[in-house]
Structures are given as C-alpha cells and as structure tokens.
Amino acid sequence: MFEKVEDYPVDPIMIGADYFAQDPRTDKLNLTVGIYQDEHGQTPVLQAVKEAERRLVETQTTKSYLALTGDAEYCTVLGQEVLGGTFGSDWVAAQTSGGAVALRVMADLLAQMPEPPTVWLQTPTYGNYIPILTAAGTRFMQVPYYDPIGRKITFDQMLDGLANARSGDVFLMQGVCHNPTGADMTPEQFAALLEVLEERGIIPWIDLAYLGFDQGFEADGSAARQIAERFRECIVCITLSKSFGIYRDRAGALFVKTRKDDRSRVHRAVSAIVRSGASHAPDHGPSVVRTILQDQELKALWLLELDRMRARVAQVRAQIAQTEMDDFGTGNLAYLAGQRGMFSLLPLTESQETALTRDHGIHVVKGGRVNVARLGSEDIGWLIRAVQAVTQT
Numbered sequence: 193m194f195e196k197v198e199d200y201p202v203d204p205i206m207i208g209a210d211y212f213a214q215d216p217r218t219d220k221l222n223l224t225v226g227i228y229q230d231e232h233g234q235t236p237v238l239q240a241v242k243e244a245e246r247r248l249v250e251t252q253t254t255k256s257y258l259a260l261t262g263d264a265e266y267c268t269v270l271g272q273e274v275l276g277g278t279f280g281s282d283w284v285a286a287q288t289s290g291g292a293v294a295l296r297v298m299a300d301l302l303a304q305m306p307e308p309p310t311v312w313l314q315t316p317t318y319g320n321y322i323p324i325l326t327a328a329g330t331r332f333m334q335v336p337y338y339d340p341i342g343r344k345i346t347f348d349q350m351l352d353g354l355a356n357a358r359s360g361d362v363f364l365m366q367g368v369c370h371n372p373t374g375a376d377m378t379p380e381q382f383a384a385l386l387e388v389l390e391e392r393g394i395i396p397w398i399d400l401a402y403l404g405f406d407q408g409f410e411a412d413g414s415a416a417r418q419i420a421e422r423f424r425e426c427i428v429c430i431t432l433s434k435s436f437g438i439y440r441d442r443a444g445a446l447f448v449k450t451r452k453d454d455r456s457r458v459h460r461a462v463s464a465i466v467r468s469g470a471s472h473a474p475d476h477g478p479s480v481v482r483t484i485l486q487d488q489e490l491k492a493l494w495l496l497e498l499d500r501m502r503a504r505v506a507q508v509r510a511q512i513a514q515t516e517m518d519d520f521g522t523g524n525l526a527y528l529a530g531q532r533g534m535f536s537l538l539p540l541t542e543s544q545e546t547a548l549t550r551d552h553g554i555h556v557v558k559g560g561r562v563n564v565a566r567l568g569s570e571d572i573g574w575l576i577r578a579v580q581a582v583t584q585t
C-alpha cells in the first residue's frame with residue numbers, strides 16, 4: 193500500500209538545515225534557521241520562562257483535559273494584552289498549539305463554509321501559509337508584496353491585485369516584522385490598505401508572530417488593534433513561540449471577531465475543528481505565558497529579556513548597513529537597517545544565491561532569506577564581502 197504514497201515536497205527551511213549539515217566545510221555559516229539565535233547560534237530559555245515553569249511544577253494540581261478552545265483565562269489575558277480595549281465579548285477565542293494550528297483551524301473553518309471565500313496572500317510571505325491552506329482545502333490567490341531586487345514593498349501592485357477580490361474574501365497579512373522580507377508597510381500604507389479592505393468588504397486576517405521585535409510587545413499589537421477597532425468581522429492569529437522563546441512548547445491563539453448572532457455558531461465550529469484535528473489545547477506553553485503575563489515581576493523580567501533580543505537584532509541590522517558603507521560604500525545593504533525583525537531577503541538572483549553558498553559557505557533559505565539575528569560581529573564582514581563578491585560577477 194505505501195508504495196502509493198506520493199513524494200511530498202520538503203519545506204525549504206528544513207532542506208536548508210540538511211544542506212548545511214551536509215556541507216563538509218568548517219568555515220560555513222547557517223542563516224537559514226527560523227528562530228531567534230544569538231551570535232553563537234544558541235536559543236537560550238528565558239529566565240522568566242524558567243521561573244514560570246518552576247512555579248507551575250509546584251502549583252499544578254491536575255493534568256486533565258482543557259476545554260476544546262483551551263483555558264478562557266489565558267485567552268482573556270492574551271486578548272487584553274494584545275488587543276487592548278478592542279478585546280471583549282464580541283470575540284471567539286481559542287488557545288492553540290502555536291500559531292500554525294491557529295492558522296490551520298481558521299483555514300479549515302473558511303474551507304468548510306458553504307460558499308468558501310478566497311484567501312488573498314502576499315507574495316512573498318510566510319512559507320507555511322500555502323501548505324496550511326492547501327491541506328485545509330482553502331481557496332487562495334496571491335498578490336505581489338515585495339520586490340527583493342528593488343528592496344521595496346510593491347504596494348500599488350498589491351492593491352491592484354486586490355481589485356480582483358470579491359466582497360467576503362479574506363486578506364491574510366502579517367502584523368509586524370514581516371517574514372521573510374523584514375519589510376512592514378508604513379503607517380500610511382497600512383491605513384490606505386484598511387481603507388481598501390473596508391470599501392471592498394474584504395475581511396482582514398492578521399497573523400502576529402514577532403510581537404516585541406519591532407518597537408515592543410504592546411506597541412507591536414497596534415496593527416491588530418487598528419483592524420479590530422475598524423472592522424465588525426476580523427481574524428487574529430498569534431504565536432508566542434518567538435516572543436517568549438518557547439518554540440517547542442506550542443503557545444498560540446486564534447481570535448475571531450464576529451457579529452453577535454454568529455458568535456456561538458463560530459465558537460461551535462472552532463471547537464469541532466479543534467476536536468477533529470489537534471483535539472484539545474496544549475497546556476504547558478500557554479500556562480507559562482499566562483503565568484508571566486499575570487505576575488508583574490515576571491512580566492517585567494520577560495519584557496527586559498524580550499527587549500534585549502529586539503535590541504540585538506536592531507543593532508546587527510545597523511551594523512551591517514554601516515560596515516557595508518565603511519568598507520564598500522555602495523549602500524547596497526543599507527535597506528537592512530530600515531527593516532525589522534529576524535528576517536530579511538538578500539537582493540540576489542538565483543545564481544548569485546547559489547554562489548553565496550558554493551563559494552562563501554553562507555547558507556540561506558531558497559529565495560534569499562537570512563536570519564539576521566544569527567550574525568555575530570565577525571560574520572557581518574563575511575556576509576558583506578560575500579554579497580559584494582557574488583553581485584560583481
């Protein structure tokens with residue numbers, strides 16, 4: 193029977209890790225990893241997380257199932273923290289196994305509607321959206337978002353593409369520190385986008401994966417709050433993997449703002465989809481998050497640790513731009529200082545990208561994504577010289 197199993201495509205990020213492991217050179221640099229790393233390639237457990245875990249071990253009295261949509265207290269604490277005053281009884285909320293399951297539950301729900309809407313995606317965008325939507329059977333279309341060689345957001349083309357969306361369709365965007373481009377819309381572009389979505393009856397779906405890596409955890413929820421303030425129906429997915437450094441502990445959430453009459457039906461739909469898929473919410477990661485958010489001292493410690501990660505990435509970005517100017521003066525990588533978060537795309541053609549790995553031992557995700565956080569001071573010169581060399585041949 194299993195001879196009939198088709199050959200599934202492997203995620204480009206996972207392939208990147210394999211290629212790096214297979215590279216026999218010792219002077220090689222892995223910029224493919226999709227998580228926060230320090231300059232030594234380490235992703236340490238935050239102290240606030242360790243302390244929250246200690247407290248949970250001491251106080252937890254049961255490991256029985258949670259509700260299908262998880263712990264209501266976790267959802268409320270997180271909803272208030274991210275959505276502020278816009279969060280209330282008009283939301284259906286579910287605690288999910290990381291951000292990916294929040295996205296998948298929503299994708300299933302959309303696909304199972306009697307007249308399924310089309311989900312409009314930015315190109316490029318997070319590499320797992322298409323596999324998630326495809327697995328759910330959700331219809332999707334793509335609009336251009338960013339030009340890696342031109343190093344800029346293709347805002348007008350994005351709006352032109354959205355002209356083909358119908359009322360009731362859904363636009364999936366990221367809130368902050370866009371993965372993989374590092375390029376977020378300006379406040380003016382974002383306001384203009386919301387205008388178009390509202391005018392055309394398109395429902396916003398915002399995915400928040402890097403809260404705290406741009407301005408700070410609270411400030412970085414601003415795009416979601418603007419959407420929630422303006423739209424009667426909208427969708428918010430959150431992962432806390434990055435903000436708390438708890439990738440394997442799977443803390444995430446799905447928030448759906450609905451009209452009053454639809455609320456209990458949407459809640460039952462979400463519950464049924466969870467039941468037939470992830471079947472129950474995970475506890476450990478979300479409990480760590482709840483414990484930290486509900487304790488002023490732990491929260492202050494976590495915010496400090498998050499801010500250190502944010503500041504380090506910003507500093508690496510600034511250092512790349514400055515060193516490139518000092519050493520070569522082309523300004524070729526100056527755009528990196530204006531982008532945000534862990535990822536950016538190098539402005540390389542496919543053959544230049546191949547040469548970067550082949551001739552200089554620098555591994556990037558196919559399409560040119562680099563994990564900026566991984567770069568130590570010495571690596572920065574290495575990357576700049578390599579980019580300079582491959583773009584001159």
Ligand SMILES: Cc1ncc(COP(=O)(O)O)c(C=O)c1O
Binds near residue numbers: 289433
């Ligand atoms: C934009 C975006 N959304 C969602 C996720 C999923 O996160 P999780 O690991 O919590 O499923 C990621 C992870 O890289 C991401 O970059």
